[in-house]
Amino acid sequence: MLSYRHSFHAGNHADVLKHCVWLYCLRYLQRKETGLRIIDTHSGAGLYSLTAKRHENREFCAGIGKIYNRDDLPAPLQSYVETVRAFNQTNLCFYPGSPLLTTRLLRPQDELWLHELHGRDFQLLCDNVATAKRTRVIQGDGFNGLKQLLPPPTRRALVLMDPSYEIKSDYQKVSDALCQAHRRLASGCYLLWYPVVERARINRLEQQLRDSGIGRIQIYELGVRADAEHSGMSASGMVTINAPYTLMEDMQDALPWLATQLGDKGPGHYRAETLSE
Ligand SMILES: C[S@@+](CC[C@H](N)C(=O)[O-])C[C@H]1O[C@@H](n2cnc3c(N)ncnc32)[C@H](O)[C@@H]1O
Numbered sequence: 001m002l003s004y005r006h007s008f009h010a011g012n013h014a015d016v017l018k019h020c021v022w023l024y025c026l027r028y029l030q031r032k033e034t035g036l037r038i039i040d041t042h043s044g045a046g047l048y049s050l051t052a053k054r055h056e057n058r059e060f061c062a063g064i065g066k067i068y069n070r071d072d073l074p075a076p077l078q079s080y081v082e083t084v085r086a087f088n089q090t091n092l093c094f095y096p097g098s099p100l101l102t103t104r105l106l107r108p109q110d111e112l113w114l115h116e117l118h119g120r121d122f123q124l125l126c127d128n129v130a131t132a133k134r135t136r137v138i139q140g141d142g143f144n145g146l147k148q149l150l151p152p153p154t155r156r157a158l159v160l161m162d163p164s165y166e167i168k169s170d171y172q173k174v175s176d177a178l179c180q181a182h183r184r185l186a187s188g189c190y191l192l193w194y195p196v197v198e199r200a201r202i203n204r205l206e207q208q209l210r211d212s213g214i215g216r217i218q219i220y221e222l223g224v225r226a227d228a229e230h231s232g233m234s235a236s237g238m239v240t241i242n243a244p245y246t247l248m249e250d251m252q253d254a255l256p257w258l259a260t261q262l263g264d265k266g267p268g269h270y271r272a273e274t275l276s277e
Pocket residue numbers: 002004005006018041042043044045046096097098099115116117118121140141142143162163164
C-alpha cells in the first residue's frame with residue numbers, strides 16, 4: 001500500500017525547482033501556435049492548502065515561503081512565483097501543484113492529460129480541475145498512460161514525469177518510460193523529476209540516460225545540504241530532454257541564487273549540466 005501524499009511536501013525546495021522548470025518549458029513551447037498535448041504522469045491532488053493541520057512539518061516554509069515575497073527574483077523564478085501568487089490573496093495560503101499550474105496557462109488549442117493512481121488524491125484532483133477545459137483525469141498508472149498518448153496528432157508534446165519513488169523500481173521505470181516515449185515521439189519535450197536520497201541511484205539513472213542514445217538531455221539540480229546517507233532528501237533535480245535552448249543559460253542565473261536562498265544552513269549547491277548533446 002502506497003503512503004506517499006504530496007500534501008506533506010507541497011511547496012518545498014523540490015517543488016520550487018520542478019515547477020519553475022516546468023512553467024518555463026510550458027511557456028516557451030506555447031510561443032508556437034500549434035496545440036500541445038501536455039501529459040502529467042503523476043499528478044497528485046492539484047492544489048494544497050498550506051494552512052491545513054497536516055502542514056505542521058511546514059516544508060513549504062523552507063521552499064516557496066522563502067522567496068514568495070521577494071522582488072529581486074531571477075527571470076525564470078519571477079514568472080513561477082507570479083503564477084503561485086495568482087492562487088493567493090496576499091499571504092501564501094495555497095500552493096498549486098503541477099495540474100493547476102498547467103490549467104492556468106492552457107490555451108484553446110492545448111489539451112491536458114492527468115494521471116493519478118491513488119484513490120483519495122484522484123478524487124481531490126477531479127474536484128480541483130472540475131471546471132478546467134480540455135483537461136482529462138485518469139485514475140491509473142501514468143507510465144502506461146504515457147505510452148498510449150504518444151504521439152499526438154500535432155506531434156507536439158510536453159511531458160512531466162514526477163513519481164514519488166516510494167517503490168525503488170521507479171528508478172528503473174522512469175528511465176524505461178522515457179526511452180519508450182522518446183521512441184514514439186523523438187521531438188517531444190520530456191521533464192523528469194528525481195530526489196537525491198541515495199546519490200548512487202541517481203548516478204545509475206544518469207548513466208542509463210547517457211547510454212540511451214537520446215540526444216539533448218540536460219540536468220538541473222538544487223541541493224539544500226551536502227549528500228549524506230540517512231539524512232533524507234538533500235537535493236532534487238530535473239532531467240530534461242529537448243528543453244528550450246534558452247533554459248540552460250537562464251537556469252545558470254537562477255540556480256546559484258536559489259541555492260543561496262534555500263540552503264539549509266548556509267548556501268546550498270546546484271548543477272546545470274548537459275548529459276548528452
Ligand atoms: C510527487 S507526487 C506528484 C506531484 C505533482 N506532479 C505536482 O508537481 O504537484 C507523485 C504522485 O504520484 C502518484 N502515483 C504514484 N504512483 C503512480 C503511478 N504509477 N501512476 C500515477 N500516479 C502515481 C502518487 O499518489 C502521488 O500523488
